[in-house]
Amino acid sequence: MAIVDRVESGVRQTASDPYGTDIYTEPPGDPDTLNSLGPLRPLAGVWEGTKGSDDHPVADGSEHSVFVEHYELQPIDFQTNGPQLFYGLRYHTHIVEPGQIVTFHDQIGYWLWEPAASMVTFTLAIPRGQVLLAAGSVDVDAKEFELTAALGSEVHGILSNPFLDRAFRTTSYRIHVTVNDDGTWSYEEEGVLEIPGREVPFHHVDRNTLHKVAEPIPNPLARLGPGDTSLGIGSLRNERGRL
Amino acid sequence: MNHLLRELAPISDAAWEQIDAEARRSLKHYLAARRLIDFTGPLGWEYSSVGLGRTESLSELSAEGVEAAGRKVLPIVEFRAPFSITSVELAEAERGARDLDLSAVIGASRSAALAEDAAIFHGYGAGGISGIVPSSPHEAVTIGDDYAHYPQHVAKAVALLRDAGVAGPYAIAMGPRCFTGVTETTEHGGYPVFEHLRNILGGDVIWAPAVDGAVIVSQRGGDFEMTVGQDFSIGFSRADADDVHLYIEESLAFRINTPEAAIHLAHK
Numbered sequence: 001m002a003i004v005d006r007v008e009s010g011v012r013q014t015a016s017d018p019y020g021t022d023i024y025t026e027p028p029g030d031p032d033t034l035n036s037l038g039p040l041r042p043l044a045g046v047w048e049g050t051k052g053s054d055d056h057p058v059a060d061g062s063e064h065s066v067f068v069e070h071y072e073l074q075p076i077d078f079q080t081n082g083p084q085l086f087y088g089l090r091y092h093t094h095i096v097e098p099g100q101i102v103t104f105h106d107q108i109g110y111w112l113w114e115p116a117a118s119m120v121t122f123t124l125a126i127p128r129g130q131v132l133l134a135a136g137s138v139d140v141d142a143k144e145f146e147l148t149a150a151l152g153s154e155v156h157g158i159l160s161n162p163f164l165d166r167a168f169r170t171t172s173y174r175i176h177v178t179v180n181d182d183g184t185w186s187y188e189e190e191g192v193l194e195i196p197g198r199e200v201p202f203h204h205v206d207r208n209t210l211h212k213v214a215e216p217i218p219n220p221l222a223r224l225g226p227g228d229t230s231l232g233i234g235s236l237r238n239e240r241g242r243l
Numbered sequence: 244m245n246h247l248l249r250e251l252a253p254i255s256d257a258a259w260e261q262i263d264a265e266a267r268r269s270l271k272h273y274l275a276a277r278r279l280i281d282f283t284g285p286l287g288w289e290y291s292s293v294g295l296g297r298t299e300s301l302s303e304l305s306a307e308g309v310e311a312a313g314r315k316v317l318p319i320v321e322f323r324a325p326f327s328i329t330s331v332e333l334a335e336a337e338r339g340a341r342d343l344d345l346s347a348v349i350g351a352s353r354s355a356a357l358a359e360d361a362a363i364f365h366g367y368g369a370g371g372i373s374g375i376v377p378s379s380p381h382e383a384v385t386i387g388d389d390y391a392h393y394p395q396h397v398a399k400a401v402a403l404l405r406d407a408g409v410a411g412p413y414a415i416a417m418g419p420r421c422f423t424g425v426t427e428t429t430e431h432g433g434y435p436v437f438e439h440l441r442n443i444l445g446g447d448v449i450w451a452p453a454v455d456g457a458v459i460v461s462q463r464g465g466d467f468e469m470t471v472g473q474d475f476s477i478g479f480s481r482a483d484a485d486d487v488h489l490y491i492e493e494s495l496a497f498r499i500n501t502p503e504a505a506i507h508l509a510h511k
Contacts, residue, residue: 229249230474231267235282236274 018116019083027085029078031221036087037075038113038140039120042179044089047071047210052095057195057202067095067104069208073111075219088112115140122147122175129161132173149173169194171201184211246288247478252487258336258343262477265345266491269352270475275416275451276363277469279460284471292316293470293496317496319472320370322358326351327486355475355491360453363469363497364416375458375467378502383509386456390428394439400459400506401443409504412445412462418454457508466504470496
């Protein structure tokens with residue numbers, strides 16, 4: 001899709017964005033996120049996969065590991081940036097090697113569906129000092145889609161701590177998701193790493209197929225239900241005192 | 244339709260919008276305890292008690308060789324403040340009026356907010372709510388009308404909390420008399436007493452119209468916990484020839500985990 005930048009009323013706008021020049025007005029959202037997740041709806045819930053596959057770099061080449069994954073994706077209330085509206089899943093995936101307790105990999109973030117832009121955005125943070133933001137254009141009823149991020153991008157980029165950046169620099173990231181007919185879903189993710197002393201980049205690839213073990217818990221707004229007419233006062237702890 | 248029966252009220256959407264907005268604004272204006280304590284909920288109108296995680300032995304055996312214990316719970320208390328609005332006034336909203344006379348909404352909101360705060364700060368025995376002030380084991384710090392001396396009083400109270408092992412930051416809920424006096428007073432050199440108190444406490448100074456004197460409460464969390472079943476809502480009672488009768492309602496329980504995490508500042 002061609003993107004043409006233009007400046008209108010002081011706001012940079014691209015031909016591909018659906019937001020217009022009013023960057024403040026928020027659209028109404030569906031309180032029940034599970035109804036509005038588009039292609040992410042089949043991913044909502046708690047999942048397990050016992051046949052994960054991981055090819056990662058070691059000193060003398062690469063190593064293949066099998067892993068067991070517990071992947072939880074729970075709906076959050078719709079989120080807005082002015083006119084931009086997201087429906088999302090907050091996720092946490094925890095991975096161990098078979099029969100082990102110690103964490104092999106841990107990862108948190110959000111899967112976000114933006115209906116107006118027909119876009120899925122994915123955030124990833126791992127407790128080894130690395131974050132990224134990946135995205136891709138996806139049809140609302142897609143059963144298969146791919147998201148990407150690249151080092152150096154100002155929008156869908158990758159950031160690593162100084163050691164990782166020097167020793168295992170991730171230059172690109174890709175995750176391919178497939179929703180299977182049997183109710184499972186699969187992913188293949190690939191991080192391309194530049195490693196000192198190696199002439200060609202290393203392709204770190206993880207794959208797994210996940211089976212549902214529990215249904216998602218509706219987001220807070222949905223739990224209120226359509227009949228709820230409270231005034232929504234709630235906690236005032238974050239509101240400042242008054243003079 | 245739920246028990247509030249709002250759909251049965253002869254009130255247009257436009258009027259409901261104004262009534263709800265005024266109630267929301269007024270409740271937030273008058274409520275103080277919610278700015279200082281932990282909050283859980285809303286858990287729904289049907290929610291009826293908070294488990295305390297404790298039991299009491301039941302002396303009468305249910306069967307030979309079997310001991311029995313009852314779980315201790317805090318019952319949920321319902322507060323309801325009725326009010327009425329004239330049908331003539333409500334009809335104006337449909338004509339586009341944005342200035343309905345909603346003084347009854349403000350009055351009921353004030354009553355409901357003060358009922359909640361009075362129960363939390365000073366207790367409501369009939370509802371099983373032990374207030375922060377009666378539960379505090381600390382002797383109250385005596386205060387007077389010399390507001391320039393309030394920093395010393397507050398520093399003394401904070402020192403007592405620290406000595407009792409209660410960490411800060413702290414905040415203070417001030418009754419109207421104290422709050423007005425403090426905000427109007429400067430110390431020698433012109434430094435506002437209000438700002439001096441905030442520096443000592445490390446937290447906010449809150450206007451709390453239901454508080455008698457003032458109460459300093461630790462803000463470290465985990466000490467005082469409010470559980471709400473149904474948060475403040477407006478329901479419909481009945482309508483007659485002239486008026487529509489409504490009410491503001493909530494259901495709540497209040498649990499004190501650390502009574503020593505607060506201290507009262509009482510007038511002489």
